[in-house]
Amino acid sequence: MDNWSTVILITAGLFAVAGLAVFALQSRREGERRAARRSAGLAVLGLALLALALVLPPAVQTVLALLLGVGVALAALLVSLPIGHVAAGHDTPQDRVDERETMFARARLKPGSPEYAAYYTHHPEHQAIDERIRALPGLLSPSSPKAHPLHFAAAEASFLIPGALREWVDGPVAADALTLTPDAATTYLKGLTRYYGARTAGIAALQPYHVYSHVGRGSGEYGAPLTVDDRYALAFTVEMAHALVGAAPDAPTVLETAKEYAVAAQIAVQLAAFIRALGYTARAHIDGNYRVIAPLVARDAGLGEIGRMGLLMTPQLGPRVRLGVVTTDMPLVVDGPTPRPDILDFCRVCKKCAENCPSRAIPFDDRQEIDGALRWQIDSGRCFHYWNVIGTDCGRCMSVCPYAHPDTLPHNVVRWASRHSGFARRVVLRLDDLFYGRQPPPRPAPTWTTVDLADK
Numbered sequence: 001m002d003n004w005s006t007v008i009l010i011t012a013g014l015f016a017v018a019g020l021a022v023f024a025l026q027s028r029r030e031g032e033r034r035a036a037r038r039s040a041g042l043a044v045l046g047l048a049l050l051a052l053a054l055v056l057p058p059a060v061q062t063v064l065a066l067l068l069g070v071g072v073a074l075a076a077l078l079v080s081l082p083i084g085h086v087a088a089g090h091d092t093p094q095d096r097v098d099e100r101e102t103m104f105a106r107a108r109l110k111p112g113s114p115e116y117a118a119y120y121t122h123h124p125e126h127q128a129i130d131e132r133i134r135a136l137p138g139l140l141s142p143s144s145p146k147a148h149p150l151h152f153a154a155a156e157a158s159f160l161i162p163g164a165l166r167e168w169v170d171g172p173v174a175a176d177a178l179t180l181t182p183d184a185a186t187t188y189l190k191g192l193t194r195y196y197g198a199r200t201a202g203i204a205a206l207q208p209y210h211v212y213s214h215v216g217r218g219s220g221e222y223g224a225p226l227t228v229d230d231r232y233a234l235a236f237t238v239e240m241a242h243a244l245v246g247a248a249p250d251a252p253t254v255l256e257t258a259k260e261y262a263v264a265a266q267i268a269v270q271l272a273a274f275i276r277a278l279g280y281t282a283r284a285h286i287d288g289n290y291r292v293i294a295p296l297v298a299r300d301a302g303l304g305e306i307g308r309m310g311l312l313m314t315p316q317l318g319p320r321v322r323l324g325v326v327t328t329d330m331p332l333v334v335d336g337p338t339p340r341p342d343i344l345d346f347c348r349v350c351k352k353c354a355e356n357c358p359s360r361a362i363p364f365d366d367r368q369e370i371d372g373a374l375r376w377q378i379d380s381g382r383c384f385h386y387w388n389v390i391g392t393d394c395g396r397c398m399s400v401c402p403y404a405h406p407d408t409l410p411h412n413v414v415r416w417a418s419r420h421s422g423f424a425r426r427v428v429l430r431l432d433d434l435f436y437g438r439q440p441p442p443r444p445a446p447t448w449t450t451v452d453l454a455d456k
Ligand code: SF4
Pocket: 307, 308, 309, 313, 318, 346, 347, 348, 350, 351, 352, 353, 354, 397, 400, 401, 402, 403
């Protein structure tokens, strides 16, 4: 083989075909049928084009190789252009949030109770939507359209765990504090967090806007004012299973949500007990018993950004995580925040969650200034209403998000390119639509979740 252009064509062609073949196999494993079909088809087409190119006259091959080189140079130029720059900052809320105003706290108000009367006297604007929600079958209701006796029973069983741990989030602190350097304490604590099952962990300096202003649910007296006592917050993520999230909004998703809430609760309670045994205050924040706004703490601990759907977008798994937090006065080394303008820019142009949201709860606009901070704010009333109609916690936004693909080599190459180039982010978005679809159907759930029910 003495023609340099032939060598270039063979090398580039085989590289592309091998990449597509690997991607096809990977997609098949992930249950992404459309991506598997399309990448396999493109691999075959690539092989055919390569074979055709090799029988062309050497002069034509030279022209093709030169065109390839020009294409690569042009792509390198476009990738290095400063496209889609989003200025970091302007994302610190000025006010504290009253937990009584959250959908979960409002859903617990009992008609006829003094709390009910007091709340709607101050917030008449919430009464109509809350009454409509109260009239619906409700989350995990056997009469809801997505009801599944096995998945709902398994989800209820998982929700027992944070419920049972509710009174264990806090406790007595050992009399003598072990002397530790912040470095040593942080290294051990983060290592222990991952050892207990967390995916990522980070430390934030606790800020007033992290802490709810008043108790809305969980332990403590409803309506009691909350103070910011601790100096630090450890935030961590636990991964939600890709295979189960893909079935959203069907029942396997709520099965997975409940399980990861249980895992996060167990880790947080264990960590808080560990810290208190060392002689420092520590409070776990778990499902149904938060005193802090977990996504904001996690963002400020350097674990990601708040995306269009209002959830923490992690660089590794996007929104496909659940969060846990432990607040403490144990001296620690603060990690974040670590601004990720690339994630904000991706969300700005993507809008896939907004297009796929069945309740149209996710905004299509750019971030707006709310309480002094730029953010996307979902319509939590619409979202929660939909949950209570169908009986699951939906999760469709999470399942279609291009960042939510598994943490594997092909997806991580894409994540790397998205992080470093605005042009690449726009190409990645088009490719995501091409391979997965702009409105992808729910993925089939694992076979063990699809057993026949005798009475169906
Ligand atoms: S689907 Fe797109 S817009 Fe929505 S959170 Fe994910 S990346 Fe952002």
